[in-house]
């Protein structure tokens with residue numbers, strides 16, 4: 152398990168006032184967006200009795216647990232307990248959080264709970280981007296990278312040519328002339344990975360047919376990776392004889 156920045160969701164997919172659950176290296180996370188449009192990535196566990204906060208409700212600047220309604224503000228501090236409305240809630244009741252940031256239309260989390268010294272986010276912003284889709288792949292992140300470092304950038308506005316590839320621990324860039332696709336790699340578990348795909352370029356240029364083409368490219372990549380993983384015996388639901 153690496154320490155560093157990892158993608159957890161496409162920013163466009165998380166509307167104001169909503170939450171979603173995801174995983175990073177097998178640990179459950181809640182990703183939610185408050186009424187001021189800020190996103191948050193926390194451990195998906197209510198400190199009261201462990202209910203998933205991703206099942207809860209976002210209201211204004213807090214998220215409320217589905218089970219007994221405890222409310223947590225954007226700093227993850229519990230501020231209100233419905234069964235004890237007059238109680239000054241102790242400061243010790245808070246949710247464990249991840250530092251998070253939005254870059255390239257993707258929400259990223261630093262893979263260290265309650266880190267008070269988050270590292271600088273490693274990648275320069277390349278605004279604006281056109282979000283394409285998130286894809287879930289039944290294969291390890293290592294297998295995904297094996298495929299991505301050989302993948303061709305599909306033709307977008309250019310007519311093909313040699314693909315230039317670069318990567319970090321969690322991001323692959325496939326470039327063809329002025330066309331560029333970014334694929335952010337989220338290790339969900341040892342054998343499951345999420346890909347978050349965006350086009351480096353403005354939606355008024357890339358939304359529509361080009362976006363659909365990249366989406367189909369991602370789907371084909373997923374099939375190829377899962378085929379390779381199956382061949383190597385790395386399949387999540389395989390049952391031993």
Ligand code: FES
Pocket residue numbers: 197198199200201202216217218219220221
């Ligand atoms: S488990 Fe969350 S409020 Fe009780």
